[in-house]
Amino acid sequence: DTEVTQTPKHLVMGMTNKKSLKCEQHMGHRAMYWYKQKAKKPPELMFVYSYEKLSINESVPSRFSPECPNSSLLNLHLHALQPEDSALYLCASSRASGVEQFFGPGTRLTVL
Amino acid sequence: GESVGLHLPTLSVQEGDNSIINCAYSNSASDYFIWYKQESGKGPQFIIDIRSNMDKRQGQRVTVLLNKTVKHLSLQIAATQPGDSAVYFCADFSGTYKYIFGTGTRLKVLA
Numbered sequence: 001d002t003e004v005t006q007t008p009k010h011l012v013m014g015m016t017n018k019k020s021l022k023c024e025q026h027m028g029h030r031a032m033y034w035y036k037q038k039a040k041k042p043p044e045l046m047f048v049y050s051y052e053k054l055s056i057n058e059s060v061p062s063r064f065s066p067e068c069p070n071s072s073l074l075n076l077h078l079h080a081l082q083p084e085d086s087a088l089y090l091c092a093s094s095r096a097s098g099v100e101q102f103f104g105p106g107t108r109l110t111v112l
Numbered sequence: 113g114e115s116v117g118l119h120l121p122t123l124s125v126q127e128g129d130n131s132i133i134n135c136a137y138s139n140s141a142s143d144y145f146i147w148y149k150q151e152s153g154k155g156p157q158f159i160i161d162i163r164s165n166m167d168k169r170q171g172q173r174v175t176v177l178l179n180k181t182v183k184h185l186s187l188q189i190a191a192t193q194p195g196d197s198a199v200y201f202c203a204d205f206s207g208t209y210k211y212i213f214g215t216g217t218r219l220k221v222l223a
Contacts, residue, residue, distance in 0.1 A: 031209055040120045042201050042213035090155050099144045103155030
């Protein structure tokens with residue numbers, strides 16, 4: 001299984017809502033990533049978990065809260081988002097020592 | 113070229129011709145350089161990587177060239193096919209899980 005799955009595919013939320021994005025992989029990868037991608041722009045790294053510990057936080061606002069419950073799952077909790085947070089949120093995984101990242105299809109988030 | 117605002121540089125290539133997609137990077141300390149392909153509605157897909165101490169690497173129908181003197185990376189696709197139509201991103205990896213993506217190039221394959 002070389003797939004990274006993400007749910008939901010689409011999410012519309014108001015600025016006062018709380019929601020979560022989910023990501024799952026069963027490749028035994030010990031590094032998992034969240035990226036944000038705006039239209040016609042490259043993915044921007046947000047967070048990295050390595051062996052279930054937060055390894056990188058790219059100065060992301062606290063309204064985004066990542067969580068890695070186990071080696072296969074990665075969540076991104078969303079609270080009090082702004083319309084400019086509307087984007088495609090991509091999850092990826094890689095071997096701890098690997099270069100190749102495997103990306104999921106993303107969650108298209110719209111904040112009203 | 114570099115994208116400005118909402119504009120993605122676009123390369124249009126006739127089916128069967130070779131494509132060359134270019135990328136400039138700034139981080140001399142990068143360990144690896146990577147090319148990704150992103151089709152509409154999908155996440156990026158790994159194509160090929162090259163270690164910083166190499167200047168050329170070949171894969172199936174693809175070749176990556178690295179010129180460290182001018183900090184330039186290119187992806188050559190041989191015999192371009194309609195399925196190659198996508199946005200292509202270069203990325204650099206400087207260890208410790210840090211990947212930085214460059215601005216993309218849209219490849220359009222003309223029948």
